[in-house]
Amino acid sequence: MTQAEIKLCSLLLQEHFGEIVEKIGTYLVRTGGQPLRAIVSDTGTSLDQVKKALCVLIQHNLGTYQIQKRGFVEYSVQCSRVLCILRYPRYIYTAKTLYGDTGELIVEELLLNGKMPMSAVVTKVADRLTETMEDGKTMDYTEVSNTFVRLADTHFVQRCPGVPDASGPSDSAAPPAPTLVIDEKDMYSVPRLNLIGKGKRRRSCDDDDNGEHKAKKQKQDLESQEPPPDDGIYWQVNLDRFHQHFRDQAIVSAVANRMDQTSSEIVRTMLRMSEVTTSSNAAYTQPLSSNEIFRSLPAGYNIGKQVLDQYLTLLADDPLEFIGKSGDSGGGMYVVNLHKALASLATATLESIVQERFGSRCARIFRLLLRKKHLEQKQVEDFAMIPAKEAKDMLYKMLSENFVSLQEIPKTPDHAPSRTFYLYTVNVLASTRMLLHRCYKSVANLIERRQYETRENKRLLEKSQRVEAILASMQATGAEEVQLQEIEEMITAPERQQLESLKHTVNKIDASENQVDETIFLLASYVDSTVVAAVKKP
């Protein structure tokens, strides 16, 4: 990991879990696996605080532990997983678009709590939904359960590794830590729960319910003493599945932009068919026959078989190679080239960045180099039709910012400079890594700036919160309009303006963080897919 990634991890941990978790988390990200005593001594934190921090990190799937051969336990934190905290709003919003408010709240509860048993999720979400409903209406547990099952079936939530069933006599010495396992086939299987009930509103000041309350409370106490039926089975959000969904979305919208709506629907269908059969880092999907695709098209699309074949041929012939033809059986076997698609998306991002940063003529040179791979200075000037002096200037600017690199080709074995070709080229992978690093730095800077702005206005923010609290309590006890206005005037007009501008700044910075994260996702997906491809080569 780079310094920029570590810094960003540190900021994210601090914002969401506090300074102590941040200290321990950052230390583990930096140093790798460490035993408990090393963490205590190296960070200078008390044993209890370290224990607390580790419990939180493990609970939220940010950290893990491993039992070493010599019997002690080593803890580690995954930098890439911590960086996903930046993307939490996107996961929640996606769940909303796919499974409605219920899905949204399920994913939100799981992200807020790290791991939860299904029964707890269903109860909590039903309660929260009931709060928003009209008086007298409640959310049934079965409806929430059904949405949960759908999320599990489509792999958006998965079971956490658990303690294996104890079989046979227990050993005399219990291991220092349980080895958690999960079987592939169990990962998405929902336990058979008989969750019957409805969401409960938070107790309002109703005197009629007092008698009922006591009876209910006693019953609840009894119930809470028995373990729930799915005791020990915990669920977590499957971030990889969400990433797969984001990637598919990006590919479909790219096809829609480049070609038309129908082509993008065909690609969407192909990706949907491959959802659970393709692993998250495969280079291409399983081959699908044209007949299968035809049968799986969404109901609204009634294009003829021949039209579909024409579209598929067009897509396969496109230079971007999103779709490839892998055979002729079944009317033609087609695959989605995931790796190539990610490469195209990353390259498009690079081109866009060059255009916005250096201007459209630089962008022209950049695209030229992407196409022709290696060009000499003179050739660049000729092909791009840009005067020599300007072309040189632009190339050097891009070179100094590492978007473009020089490749030396010696003519003679002594590599004499006068007898060497110097070719300009774009190394997409290297430039992507450089930009990714820059993105991490940007987000870290944005967070720091946002925290600075909030700190600078701390006094005013606290005053405003106190005033709101007073207003709220007065409204609850039914105060008059005049009194409310008096309290509101405690904040002067210039102060109000200052608060407004602070809110505007913070919103802008937050929105920027979200937007940079979209770029981070695209670039990181491409980089990760190349690493996997390289490892796979024999």
Next chain:
Amino acid sequence: MTFNVEAVGIGKGESLPPSTLQPSPLFPPMEYRPVPLQTGEEVEYMLALKQELRGAMKNLPYFVKPAAPKKDIERYSDKYQTSGPIDNAIDWNPDWRQLPQELKIRVRKLRKGRTTILIPKGKQRVSVDKEETIKKLEETDYIMSYFDNGEDFGADSDDNLDEATY
């Protein structure tokens, strides 16, 4: 130069640009203004989600607050200020069966009925603040009753009429 500068495109007799004598400025001037941020319902909703998530997580028991720093002088109000959980207990109940034994730590018992249920977001996020602040105020009122609010002040001095009243 150790190599033939013509090969990289610098013509004969052309002067090189001035060499850099200091690190580049912290905020270099931008040649082109950046493109404005994306807008739309989706973006607005995710922004709201992000800010609420941040606020919510600060109030969850997973947010480990550092122990309150030792103040210079012991102040009277310290007795009545609600300080965070200190040192050797946590406010949530992990499944100890799935954690290493060495991490086991005391779990503070939660008082019944104090579980905070997050109110789902709507367009009015003020309601969240209101509920929380009403709770805070209820707490404050309870604590306020400990204070001597001065009602007994006048009663005492009636008995000692010969003392000078200031």
